[in-house]
Amino acid sequence: MIEGVLSAYSIGDYVTANCTSGKSNPPAVLDWKINGVKAERWVWEYNKGADETDSQGLHTKTVGLRFQIQNEHFAMNVGGLPPRVEIRCTSTVGSATRYKDVFPTLARALTSNKLAQERFRNSAAGLFVTSSLKFIFVLIASIHTVYSS
Structure with missing residues (x-):
């Protein structure tokens, strides 16, 4: 048993x-x-x-x-x-x-694609890409603000 x-x-x-x-x-x-x-x-x-x-x-x-x-x-x-x-x-x-x-x-069945995305987000490369994208977004927003004024 x-x-x-x-x-x-x-x-x-x-x-x-x-x-x-x-x-x-x-x-x-x-x-x-x-x-x-x-x-x-x-x-x-x-x-x-x-x-x-x-x-x-x-x-x-x-x-x-x-x-x-x-x-x-x-x-x-x-x-x-x-x-x-x-x-x-x-x-x-x-x-x-x-x-x-x-x-x-x-408990939370993930598809292979979702599992790969989760692993990427938790990896160092995922953190680097996410941080880089945030930086680029802020940079573009700043440039747009400067040229709009």
């Missing part, structure tokens, strides 16, 4: 999730994947005390995941659906494997 994942995220948001296995003996081995790629161990969160054993000797295991959403996470776009990221938790006990997927979407 995956808990804590929102339905939509913006670039820069943090995804914080927990994956909890069902009861088993031996204990389950849990694994995270983001867009089909095994999550690096540094984004895993281990919660002390989250692994439990009941009176019948059955184990429940919980592993957390925390990572910051980047543009690259929303590369998946299937059949005209909004951009989304696939987060999968896999639970393996012996030779039996079960998994659960969640698919949060981009």
Whole structure:
């Protein structure tokens, strides 16, 4: 079971999730994947005390995941659906494997053109061009004022 994942995220948001296995003996081995790629161990969160054993000797295991959403996470776009990221938790006990997927979407879906414009505006070149255009506009307005008088 995956808990804590929102339905939509913006670039820069943090995804914080927990994956909890069902009861088993031996204990389950849990694994995270983001867009089909095994999550690096540094984004895993281990919660002390989250692994439990009941009176019948059955184990429940919980592993957390925390990572910051980047543009690259929303590369998946299937059949005209909004951009989304696939987060999968896999639970393996012996030779039996079960998994659960969640698919949060981009909170404000941008077209490729709009995304390129946003990246340009936030880049140094975008700031330079914007500043240069403002300067030229002020210069033209000043010249127009001088010659109109």
